[in-house]
Structures are given as structure tokens and as C-alpha cells.
Amino acid sequence: MAKHKIYTMSVASVYPHYVTKAEKKGRTKAEVDEIIRWLTGYSQEELEAQLEKQADFETFFAEAPQLNTARDLIKGTARDLIKGVVCGVRVEEVEEPTMQEIRYLDKLIDELAKGKAMEKILRK
Numbered sequence: 001m002a003k004h005k006i007y008t009m010s011v012a013s014v015y016p017h018y019v020t021k022a023e024k025k026g027r028t029k030a031e032v033d034e035i036i037r038w039l040t041g042y043s044q045e046e047l048e049a050q051l052e053k054q055a056d057f058e059t060f061f062a063e064a065p066q067l068n069t070a071r072d073l074i075k076g077t078a079r080d081l082i083k084g085v086v087c088g089v090r091v092e093e094v095e096e097p098t099m100q101e102i103r104y105l106d107k108l109i110d111e112l113a114k115g116k117a118m119e120k121i122l123r124k
């Protein structure tokens with residue numbers, strides 16, 4: 001089975017859309033970066049390096065230093081789980097791990113654009 005085309009798309013090609021979506025709603029690029037760093041464990045310098053080298057989504061998540069455990073049900077509380085619908089798909093029901101990470105990121109950016117407080121987005 002062929003990989004979904006999003007896997008081979010560079011994060012750098014989608015990143016400006018994340019920023020634009022946030023800024024249209026009065027949020028900032030810094031908040032987008034904070035969400036990405038929280039989710040993946042990249043430092044700001046590592047994130048910028050991934051964008052500069054045009055890493056595709058599959059590589060971006062495979063090389064992530066420390067995927068945040070609060071993104072999943074690992075702690076055993078529903079509060080910690082990133083859940084909801086993105087593109088008509090419930091993110092918590094996506095079975096393919098890389099696609100689920102991509103959907104988690106999409107969901108967090110959606111929450112930012114909808115005005116949710118950073119503390120709640122970052123599951124603090």
C-alpha cells in the first residue's frame with residue numbers, strides 16, 4: 001500500500017499555513033512553535049533545522065527527540081488525551097502512528113486558532 005502523500009510533504013511547506021491560521025485569529029508564530037516543541041521535544045534550534053532541511057512529516061516525527069506523553073492516554077486520564085475531530089476523523093482513533101502524530105499537531109493548531117488558552121492546549 002502506498003504511503004499517504006502527507007508523509008512525504010515537507011513540514012516547512014505546511015508550517016507557514018499553521019502560522020497564518022494562528023495569526024488570523026490573533027495568535028502568534030511563537031505560540032505555534034511552542035506547541036510543536038511541546039508535542040515533539042525539539043528545541044527551537046532543532047525545529048528551525050528541521051524546517052530548513054525540508055524534513056518530511058515522516059522523518060520529522062521519527063527524529064523527534066521526545067514525543068510528549070501527555071499527547072496520549074499513557075497517564076490514564078482522559079484530560080491528558082488529545083482528542084477531537086480533524087478533517088472529519090477522530091484523532092484518538094487514528095491507528096497509524098505517524099498519521100496520528102500529524103493529526104495531533106493539526107488538532108493542537110486548531111485549538112490555538114479557536115482561542116483556547118495555551119495551558120489547556122499544552123495539557124498543563
